């Protein structure tokens with residue numbers, strides 16, 4: 583009985599880090615399998631699940647501490663995934679996406695001859711390190727309605743490597759913060 587209880591409680595704890603949907607699933611399971619008293623105890627750790635999951639989803643790990651020691655060769659390699667849609671050489675034509683020469687520190691949405699989405703045009707501002715970090719983490723979170731069809735880059739180190747590589751492809755590279 584108590585072994586079963588801890589088993590269910592343990593799955594509840596995993597659910598906190600996995601997904602809200604799974605959390606709710608297990609919660610319902612425990613309700614149907616246990617007495618009201620046990621179900622109440624099980625609910626305690628799971629009660630935190632919705633907040634924890636939402637917080638995790640919105641959290642974007644900063645890359646500034648990683649930029650100075652970023653691996654440029656790894657960044658160049660990663661860019662191959664972007665190269666399907668983006669050219670990077672100065673003056674190269676736009677592809678499915680705009681040319682990205684000079685992108686780090688540049689104005690948002692100004693590649694000549696590229697038809698940007700209304701969502702990206704409405705964003706305005708500049709592609710500083712923070713904006714690029716957020717955009718590349720999950721483009722559709724930062725710019726809902728963007729036509730960049732790319733799921734995003736999970737690892738902060740991968741984003742740092744890539745952005746440090748892109749930074750060099752400019753007439754005068756944007757200084758790295760704190761350098």
Ligand code: HEC
Nearest residue numbers: 664667678679680690691692698699702728729730731732
């Ligand atoms: C499937 C094609 C595709 C892939 C893959 C892709 N992009 Fe894009 N990207 C686009 C499109 C299309 C836009 C224009 C978005 C809009 O107008 O909403 C864009 C826009 C951008 C912008 C904004 C440019 C500007 O001028 O403001 C940046 C920065 C960018 N992409 C970087 C990247 C990087 C870095 C990668 C690789 C990790 C990547 N993209 C992968 C299609 C793609």
